[in-house]
Amino acid sequence: MSEQEDPKQAELDAKLAFTVATVWRSERISCPHPNVLQSWLQGGLEGGAAEFVEFHLKDSECPYCNATVDDLKARDDEAKLPVLTDMKDRLLRSTSAELKRSKA
């Protein structure tokens, strides 16, 4: 297993990242789709994809995607529905209690 970083490759990546950031800032291209931002918020993105989104939001400071993320976060809080989860949990517990009772 060779995890050694090639300094030339790292330099190339840095240059590329700089170019991409500059292009993003000036042209606003390659904005991740809101679905991708949603996945990222939910921790569903890994490795390069997560880095891509984080870079776009934090380093490129894309105002459009940051606004989308804020919007998704607000909706996500509503969508969590802790009441429903609690009800389901209680339902499961009462069902298993019922089963134990009927067997006894």
Ligand SMILES: [Zn+2]
């Ligand atoms: Zn964007």
